[in-house]
Each structure stands twice: as structure tokens, then as C-alpha cells.
Amino acid sequence: MSKGLFITGTGTDIGKTYVTALLIKTLRQHGYDVSYYKAAISGARSITTSDAGYVNKIAGIGESPDLLLSYLYDHAVSPHLAARWEEKPIEKDVILQDWQRVTTAYPYVTVEGSGGIxxxxxxxxxxxxxxxxxxxxxxxxxxxxxxxxxxTINGAVLTAFYMKEKGLPVQGFIVNHYTGSPMEKDNIRMIEKLSQKPVLTVVADNDKLLYADTDSLISLYQ
Structure with missing residues (x-):
């Protein structure tokens, strides 16, 4: 049975796609057959130029576009609004069918969310x-x-608390744009203290891989 992991973020443009690509790339380089799926992307004219295309290329998946994504919208707005403007509503059945297809093809699938939770x-x-x-x-x-x-403390902790309230299990955090400053180190300490969830690794700009134990990373997939 295929296992999956959902990647969400504390907002838009915080590097969720970049981190997702590095996660999959790292695991694939260690022999794990990990793929990617995203339900909806807005603000791209083609899958190749979208978040899905970026991950497909950077992570070295090499998958056909139709297995990466269910809905693509031109307008760079929230998916619900893009879907309304472009008269292409998102259907639950389509998402579940596409999820079945990708999980049949791969033992591990990383799902990227849209924007924040x-x-x-x-x-x-x-x-x-x-x-x-x-x-x-x-x-x-x-x-x-x-x-x-x-x-980041506010956004990270509020996201974790909201997800807990909704019954959505959270494995932990990945901290992006990390430079190692004293403030950033204390931010990590406070995020862990207030959320009671671990920071699993940090990512600097222009990193090529995730620097974390791959056995621990693959164990996050369920």
C-alpha cells in the first residue's frame, strides 16, 4: 500500500514548493521511489511552468504531467476564485481518482498544498x-x-494549533530561509516549545538537498 505525506505552509510564497522538491530529491537519491501530487495550482499557464513542473524537474521524478496535478488555473488568485472565474470547479471525485492513480504508480507520494492551511x-x-x-x-x-x-513563531504555532483543532495530524516543521542567526535559533526553540512539535530540519536558500536522516524522513509517510 502506498504511503503519503502532505506539505502545507504558514502562507503563500514561503518556499513550500522549494522545500517539497528538496525533500523528494533527497529521498529519491537515497533509493526511495517518491513522487508528487498537487490538487490545484493557480497562476500558471502550463504544468511545466507550474509548481508541479518545478518539483518534477528539480527532484528528478520525470513523471508525465497528467499524473502530477488535477487542476491548473491561469489566474494568480486563491483556487476557489480562479475556478469560479475560469468556470472549472474543483471536484472531489477527480481528486480522489487522481490520487488513486498516483498511489498505484508509486509507493510514496508527497502532496503539496495550495497556500496556507x-x-x-x-x-x-x-x-x-x-x-x-x-x-x-x-x-x-x-x-x-x-x-x-x-x-514566524505566530504563523507556525497558529497553523499547528488550527490543524490540531481540525484533527489533522502534524509530524513537525521544516524551517526555510535559514541563516543560523541567534534570532532564528530562538524562533525554532519557541516554535517547538509552544506547538509541542519538532523542527525536523532547516533549509537555507540555494540548498541542493535536505540535510536530515533519510530514514527519519521516510518514516513521516503514512
Whole structure:
């Protein structure tokens, strides 16, 4: 049976896609057949130029585009709004069918979320659901990507608390844009203290791999 891991973040443009690519690349280089899936991407004209295309290339997956993504939108807005403007609503059945396809093909699948954890995916007369619903449908544990700098304590801890309240299991954090400053080290200490969840590793800009024990990383997939 395939195992999965969901990657969410404390917001948009905090490097979630970059970290996801490094995670998959690191595991693949250590012999684990790990792939990628994302339910919806907005703000890209093609899969190749989207987050999914970036991960596919950087992580060395080499997968066909149709197995990486369910919905692609041109408009760089929240998926629910892009779907409304482009008259292409996100369907639960499509996500579940695509998830079945990718988990049939790979023993490990990394799922990247859209934006932060509170991201609406559909809001119309027929249905309303958010990113958190996708995590529940797929029954996956999550990692939270957060930046290293000023303000991250609030965003990281609130995200973890929200997910706990919603019954979404969190495995821990990966801290991005890390430079090793005293403030960043204390941010990590406070995130762990307040959330009671571990910071699993840190990532600097322009890193090529995740510097963490790969056996520990693959054990996060369930």
C-alpha cells in the first residue's frame, strides 16, 4: 500500500514548493521511489511552468504531467476564485481518482498544498471545501513549512494549533530561509516549545538537498 505525506505552509510564497522538491530529491537519491501530487495550482499557464513542473524537474521524478496535478488555473488568485472565474470547479471525485492513480504508480507520494492551511478550493452553490478537507479525504499526516525570520513563531504555532483543532495530524516543521542567526535559533526553540512539535530540519536558500536522516524522513509517510 502506498504511503503519503502532505506539505502545507504558514502562507503563500514561503518556499513550500522549494522545500517539497528538496525533500523528494533527497529521498529519491537515497533509493526511495517518491513522487508528487498537487490538487490545484493557480497562476500558471502550463504544468511545466507550474509548481508541479518545478518539483518534477528539480527532484528528478520525470513523471508525465497528467499524473502530477488535477487542476491548473491561469489566474494568480486563491483556487476557489480562479475556478469560479475560469468556470472549472474543483471536484472531489477527480481528486480522489487522481490520487488513486498516483498511489498505484508509486509507493510514496508527497502532496503539496495550495497556500496556507486555510485555503478555500471551492465556494459555489453546489459545494464548499477547503485544503483541510483534501488532507482529510486522503487521510495523510502533514509537515508545516515556515520561514525562519521575524514573525514566524505566530504563523507556525497558529497553523499547528488550527490543524490540531481540525484533527489533522502534524509530524513537525521544516524551517526555510535559514541563516543560523541567534534570532532564528530562538524562533525554532519557541516554535517547538509552544506547538509541542519538532523542527525536523532547516533549509537555507540555494540548498541542493535536505540535510536530515533519510530514514527519519521516510518514516513521516503514512
Amino acid at each position: 486555510i485555503c478555500p478550493l471551492r465556494d459555489d452553490d453546489q459545494a464548499f471545501f477547503q485544503l483541510e478537507n483534501v488532507i482529510s479525504w486522503l487521510q495523510l499526516p502533514s509537515l508545516i513549512v515556515c520561514p525562519a525570520g521575524l514573525g
